[in-house]
Amino acid sequence: MTATPDARTATATPTSIPRAGRTPSAASPESAPRAGARVDVTALGRLLDGRWGDQRRRARDLALDPDLQHVEDLSRTEHRERVLRQLHLLVERGDVLRGFPAELGGAGDPGGNLAGFEELFLLDPSLQIKVGVQWGLFGSAVLQLGTAEHHQRLLPGIMQLDVPGCFAMTEIGHGSDVASIGTTATYDPATEEFVVHTPVTAARKEYIGNAAAHGRAAVVFAQLVTQGVNHGVHALYVPIREEAEDGTWRLCAGVGSADDGAKGGLNGVDNGRLWFDQVRVPRENLLNRYGDVAADGTYHSPIESPGRRFFTMLATLVQGRVSLAGAAVNASKVALAVAVRYGVQRRQFTGAGDEGEVTLLDYQQHQRRLFPLLARTYAATFAHEELLERFDDIFSGAHDDDDSRQDLETLAAAMKPASTWLALEALQEAREACGGAGYMAENRLVGLRADFDVYATFEGDNTVLLQLVGKRLLTDYGQGMAKIDIAGAARYVASRAADMTLHRTPLRRAAQSVRDSGSMARSAGHLRSTAAQRELLEDRVETMVAEIAGALRAVRNASPAEAAAEFNAHQHELIEAAAAHADLLQWEAFTAALARVRDEGTREVxxxxxxxxxxxxxxxxxxxxxVNGRISAQRARAVTSYVNRLLPRLRPHAVALVDAFGYRPEHLRVPIAGDGETQRQEEARAHVRRRRASGEEPVSAKVLHANARRAGGAVTTG
Amino acid sequence: MTATPDARTATATPTSIPRAGRTPSAASPESAPRAGARVDVTALGRLLDGRWGDQRRRARDLALDPDLQHVEDLSRTEHRERVLRQLHLLVERGDVLRGFPAELGGAGDPGGNLAGFEELFLLDPSLQIKVGVQWGLFGSAVLQLGTAEHHQRLLPGIMQLDVPGCFAMTEIGHGSDVASIGTTATYDPATEEFVVHTPVTAARKEYIGNAAAHGRAAVVFAQLVTQGVNHGVHALYVPIREEAEDGTWRLCAGVGSADDGAKGGLNGVDNGRLWFDQVRVPRENLLNRYGDVAADGTYHSPIESPGRRFFTMLATLVQGRVSLAGAAVNASKVALAVAVRYGVQRRQFTGAGDEGEVTLLDYQQHQRRLFPLLARTYAATFAHEELLERFDDIFSGAHDDDDSRQDLETLAAAMKPASTWLALEALQEAREACGGAGYMAENRLVGLRADFDVYATFEGDNTVLLQLVGKRLLTDYGQGMAKIDIAGAARYVASRAADMTLHRTPLRRAAQSVRDSGSMARSAGHLRSTAAQRELLEDRVETMVAEIAGALRAVRNASPAEAAAEFNAHQHELIEAAAAHADLLQWEAFTAALARVRDEGTREVxxxxxxxxxxxxxxxxxxxxxVNGRISAQRARAVTSYVNRLLPRLRPHAVALVDAFGYRPEHLRVPIAGDGETQRQEEARAHVRRRRASGEEPVSAKVLHANARRAGGAVTTG
Structure with a gap:
């Protein structure tokens, strides 16, 4: 399928006729797609879907099954039950188990598994999250933190959904700071059991999926205590509900639970609290890959450092973060697909001259609202594919080592905030761009936004994650410093000093102004070069990190309190630097993807x-x-005017660019993304034509009034 | 009540002790409140509540009545019925009718009426909007567009809620562009009736409150046609449901209706569609204040120009826009009250040195997220009070003239986008700042956000309103140009030209750099002067408008299509200029309010x-x-570092600043705004103290490991 520019208006648009005989070298110097450029929607779709495109497309097609779709107007209880039934259906279809090892009945395909998972929000985000809770968190914890015995004993029931379960990590008192949780698992050598206990209210497990109703067991994170020593956070498998004689499932003795009730979204997931009053589980229920307790109570771990052990254990659970980021990118695609398809139909306010009303997407402001989000969604898509490749490399065992895991952790920590905030922004902008229609539940934007809202704070609060990325950037920067030899360091300091001097005087800017003194077009031309873009984006991250590092180095020998205060005084900058790093990663992924586009028109667009x-x-x-002298005032003016010039150039390709996302109308099930608006307009125009032809159309008093005024008639007011 | 800085920690904070003997002139040169400054919460609350404080406080206290509160987990039908019952309760209480004339049983108090209305979201935003539909739109339209006969005949039933009704303006095909609606009201002199008709699907009334279930009549906006002439949009009173013999209310013959079903929020309002198939109403049902049809079909209007008539009619309905802006400001207050009260209790991650965890609001980033929104909410509050004063001036009849009405219209068009987007931003930031707890429905942030979402696009789409403001700024600018004499014009052009030259060279910046070459503190000191702030904010609006005007003047003689294209090429800038105008208005209102603060400490804060x-x-x-040479690079650096210095200075006053909003815990009914978190922390600390005292607390393996490393022990890994 090759889309002409804006298929709906192609016949009326002369620019939709492809011109032959143009070569890339003849392309406009301002990176406009040639007038006749077309987007090859099919090929672009394949590029976007990436390595696991088959899994993605198969998962999207699940949305065609009415049994797997979200329906409005269920009570919370009905919604929860429906989602649970849908999970059973997904087990039958099989794809949700791809991530598990082949020997256990999975496909040993961690990348493909996540790729498919990332589409499930299309059915219902509650379904996606319940899948994530069951297999991505509960099942994954058993797989990653347990050992062969656990896999054999526990995974079959988890995979087949005989045992719906919980991932009981977060507590009321400690969300982001997992290391400080208060639940304890104290080993009792007398009975060879762990005693799982919630000592205080703050240590109750909170927001736990499957806890309120469906969960029968939980992986409980607790401080492991044996022989009077707290070895830090470990995970244990704890049954929480058992079947009574009447066939109902009741809480086990000592286990408490409360329903979280209504939430901002995801109301098909039964989140709740869990707490434990001296609940005993056999020693074998400790998921013991990274730490074990012998029968006599002796603690063993392959990782000596408690800190490193903790981070290693948590790092095995990175897939939640990776896959939610991917789902968020896809939600942005859906938001923009809806808003663009509506925006090319909907008209409002009469334009110049003729009687036709102007199409929303022809307004500059409408383009300004949607196209930068479209660009970010493309960038995020390509960046996410790279993240997923790295994830698969490690978890398939192809390239698994400590450094790779740390890099993956950092990359996921950078991408998850970028993608989840993008989704919220895109869904909100799309909803507002669709006006009142955007607020109707049937058009899905508000529901998706409500469901995705929590993606910004669960599986790692976005702000906390960005700080983590910032700290890693600082560490890398510090190591870079440490590795420089003395002469190098001196050169480095000298160049930094010179740099700082330039920032403090207008000299550097003045110099650039001279260079830029040519036309606006030349400034803009510079900004469209890949090298210039890379330099600007890289430079910002590096300089911000270097400045923070410099400030922190100055308090290296200060008291811990002073050092902490100085760090806090730069927290905002550090988070900005981390966000800039994510921007750069996305730009790099987008740029790398351009090289993989064979079709010339597609590449131009x-x-x-x-x-x-x-x-x-x-x-x-x-x-x-x-402020930092990287761009002159004149070039800065060119940035905004160049952005404004790019928008109308993308306008003819907007529909093709969202079509390539692969969400067909039957996937979206969104009325305003269909052609109802166009049909109503045609009906209205036909009505006026008929009335005019039959002479029934009344004369406009406005026209009469204007004519009278022009004729100098007896118009006294107005 | 005088709040010490952060009441919860006052005893531990030496800065909470007020120092005597300091005079304002001795205040820090960097606008910090003195170390001992206190906020007089009661007095500040009165200032914020403004002229109609009594009405506001009375309306807030309605939220203490369980019958008027929102309850979770109702079906949509139950929610709608509950809200309808609540409206009847409000009629009994009386305040919702304050806006109607005293002779009809109201209080002739338009300002006080809106002030009270603006608090009703606290009960349930659905209730607020249903009140707005019934009395603010439906009733107001009869009052403002009808005449004495209509008031006598129709208003009593509307006011007493015997006749729940609809404001049927928006159509599927035309939302923002009301002038283009398709419904017709054609006069038939034979029967002296109007025939109300929906000619095409696009002309169906859409998103109409009370249409799906409760409405018994509607004010229908339609193109008025008589004697073959279309006189433009007029309003008619049309019964839509009648009581059947069995006591149920059924649609009248010829009236169609459909339920809009689930929405993103406000699900206690029964929005729906309405359409008319040749529905006849008596001639007297035309609301004829601005246009009437005589028995023989002759049209009369006190306003000759159809365009001016249309805008005059619409301008009478400005109160919806004014009051939603006010409600949005109040929603921002609630959001920040919740987030700040939680933020001063909640702790996460251990700080430097001691074992205590750091309070969220002591993190710089947390302050960065919340305090600028707090400042905007204060600014918006004071700006809204001015808007409400103007509204009351006109609608009470004190100062009612065409110019004042136009100014009010523009002011409301600027404030409504600023306030409603502020509310969405504040609610979202507050929700994320409260983490998972922010996502729980019981903490209300998600529900309020869902309900307020539509405030950005109804009662005037924010983007369309800002464009309206921008056009007014351009018109005023053009009139200013027209009034300048020739010599003045020459001077003007010369100064503009010089200005432009400065923009294109670094000279002006260089000059400012020299001026700024002193310390950062001096730059910052400059930025805290009221005069400097005013100049910077004013200058931006004026310069942006002048630049757009200049560009448009250049195409004055171009074809309509070219002129329209040029206008569109500046649409984004124009909207930015309008938003900058709103920023300025808010700043001016905030600054003016400072002069009304008597208490010194409060004024400093x-x-x-x-x-x-x-x-x-x-x-x-x-x-x-x-870019425009208004601020040098050095001064620009001072802006951000000065912002970062202001944040910790406001920290001790954060609780007082939100307490002054007047939303007590019993108004909010939000668990996380109570002291549960503090209690849980105290319980947890007491638990640890007890365990330590009894020797039960296990030793930390982390500490043992660190000690072993320090002692050079046999640690082999990590």
Whole structure:
């Protein structure tokens, strides 16, 4: 399928006729797609779907099954039961188990598993999250933190959903700071059991999926205590509900639970609290891959350092973060697919001259609202594919080592905030861009937004994750410093000093102004070069990190309290630097993807979109570039005017660009993304034509009034 | 009540002790409140509540009545019925009718009426909107567009809720562009009736409150046709449901209705569609204040120009826009009250040195997220009070003229987007700042956000409103140009030209750099002066408008299509200019309010907050100031570092600043705004103390490991 520019209006648009005989070298110097460029929607779709495209497309097609779709107007209880039934259906279909090892009945395909999972929100985000809880968290914890005996004994029931379960990590008192949780698992050598206990209210497990109703067991994270020593957080398998004689499932003795009730979204998931009053489980229920207790109570671990052990254990659970980021990217695609398809139909306010009303997407502001988000969604898609490749590399065992796991952890920590906030922004902008129609539940934008809201704070609070990325950037920077030899360090310091001097005087800017003194077009031309974009985006991250490192180095020998205060005084900057790092990663992934596009027209359009990504990212941080002398005032003016020039160039390709996401109308089930608006307009136009032809159409008093005024008639007021 | 800085920690904070003998002139040169400054919460609350404080407080106290509160987990039908019953209760209480004339049983108090209305979201936003539909839109339309006969005949039933009704303006095909609606009301002199008709699907009334279930009549906006002439949009009173013999209410013959079903929020309002198949109403049902049809079909209007008539009619309905803006400001207050009260209790991650965990609101990033929103909420509150004063001036009849009405219209069009987007931002930031707890429905942030979402697009789409403001700014600018004499014009052009030259060279910046070459503190000191802030905020609006005007003047003689294209090419800038105008208005209102603060400590704290408003507004647009040579690079650096210095200075007053909003815990009914978190922490600390005292607390393996490493022990890994 090759889409002409905006299929709906192609016949009326002369630019939709492809011109032959143009070569890439003849392309406009301002990165516009040629007038006749077309997007090859099928090929672009394949590029976007990436390595696990088959899994993605198969998962999307699940949304065609009415039994797997979300239905409105269920009570919370009905919604929860429906989602549980849907999980059983998914077990029958099989794909949700791809991530488990082949020997256990999975497919040993961690990447493909996540790729498919990332589409499930299309059915219902509650379904997606319940799948994530069951197999991505509960099952994964048993797989990753347990050993062969656990796999044999526990995974079959988990995989087949005979044992719906909980991932009981978060507590009321400790969300982000998992190391400080208060639940204890104290070993009793007399009975060879662990005693799982909730000592205080703050240590109750909170927001736990499957806890309120369906969970029969839980992986409980607790401080492991044996022989009077607390070995830190470990995970144990704890049954929480048992079947009574009447066939109902009741809480086990000592286990408490409360329903979290209504939430902002995801109400098909039965979140709740869990607490334990001296609940005993056999020693074998400790998931003991990274730490074990012998019958006599002796503790053993393959990782000596308690800190490293803790982070290693948590790192095995990174797939939640990775896959939610991917789901969020896909939610952005859906938001933009809806808003663009509606925006190319909907008309409002009469334009110049003729009687036709202007299509929403022809308004500059409408393009400004949607196209930069479209560019970010493309960038996030390509960046996510790279993240998923790395994840698969490690968890398939192809390239698994400590450094790779740490890199993956950092990459996921950078991508998850970028993608989840993008989704919220795209869903909200799309909802507002669709006006009142956007607020109707049937058009799905509000429901998706409500469900995805929590993606910003669960599986790692976005702000906490960005701080983690920032700290890693600082560490890497510090190591870079440490490795420089003395002469190198001196050079480095000298160059930094010179740099700082330049920032403090207008000299560097003055110099650039001279260079830029040519036309606006030349400034803009510079900004569309890949090398210039890379330099600007890289430079910002590096400089911000270097400045923070410099400030922190100055208090290296201060008291811990002073050092902490100085760190806190730079927290906002550090988080900004981490976000800038994520921007850079996305830009790099987008740029790398351009090289993989064979079709010339598609590449031209995508290059324009990539430029829009770069320029709007630079525009958002323009003050930084100006203050730090990286961009002259004149070039800065070119940024905004160039962004405004790119928008109408992308306009003819907007529909093709969202079609390539692969969400067909039957996947979306969104009325305003269909052609109802176009049909109503045609009906209205036909009505006026008929009335005019029959002479029934009344004369407009406005026209009469204007004519009278022109004729100098007896118009006294107005 | 005088709040010490952060009441919860006051005893531990030496800065909470007020120092005597300091005079305002001795205040820090950097606008910090003195170390011992206190906020007089009661007095500040009265200032915030403004002229109609009694009505506001009375309306807030309605939320103490369980019958008027929102309850979770109702079906949509139950929710709608509950809200309808609540409306009847409000009629008994009486305040919702304050806006109607005293002779009809109201209080002739339009300002007080809106002030009370603006608090009703606290009960349930669905209740607020249903009140708005019934009395603010349906009733108001009869009052404002009808005449004495209509008032006598129709208003008693509307006021007493015997006739729940609809405001049937918006159509599927035309939301923002009301002038283009398709419903017709054609006069038939034979029967002296109007025939109300929906000619095409696009002309069906859509998103109409009370249409799906409760409405018994509607004010229907339609193109008025008589004697073959269309006189434009007029309003008619049309019964839509009648009581059947069995006591149920059924649609009248010829009236169609459909339920809009589930929405993103406000599900206690029965929105729906309405359409008419040749429905006849008596001639007297035309609301004829601005246009009437005589028995023979002759049309009369006190306003000759159809365009002016249309805008005059619409302008009478401005109160919806005004009051939703006010409600949105109050929703921001609630969001921040919740997030701040939780933020001063909740702790996460251990700080430097001691074992205590750090309070969320002591993190710089947490302050960065919440305090600028707090400053904007204060600014919006004061700006809204001015808007409400103007509204009351006109609608009470005190100062009612065409110019005042136009100014009010523009002011409301600027404030409504600013306030409603602020509310969405504040609610979302608060929700994320409260983590998982913020996502629980019981903590209300998610529900309020879902309900307020539509405030951004109904009663005037925010983007369309800002464009309206932008056009008014352009018109005023053009009139200013027209009034300048020739010599003046020459001077103007010369100064503009010089200005432009400065923009294109670094000279002006260089000059400012020299001026700024002193310390960072001097730059910051400059930015805290009221005059400097005013100049920067005013200058931006004026310069942006002038630039757009210049570009449009250049195409004055172009074809309509070219002129429209040029206008569209500046649409984004124009909307930015309008938003900058709103920023300025808010800053001015905040600044004016400072002069009304008698208490010195309160004034110091509020001045700091006002400075934060100004500086974060400037920071958000810093690139513009740099590119246009208004701020040097050095001063620009001072902006961000000064913002970061203001945050900790406001920290001790954060609780007082939200307490002054007047939303007590029993108004909010939000668990996390209570002291549960503090109690849980105390319980946990007491538990650890007890265990330590009894020797039961296990030793930390982490500590043992660290000690072993320090002792050079046999640690082999990590």
């Amino acid at each position: 995508l290059t324009t979109l990539r430029d829009l990504y770069a320029l709007t990212t630079i525009e958002r941080n323009l003050a930084w570039y100006l | 509020l001045t700091t907050l006002r400075d934060l408003y100004a500086l974060t507004t400037i920071e958000r647009n810093l690139a513009w100031y740099l």
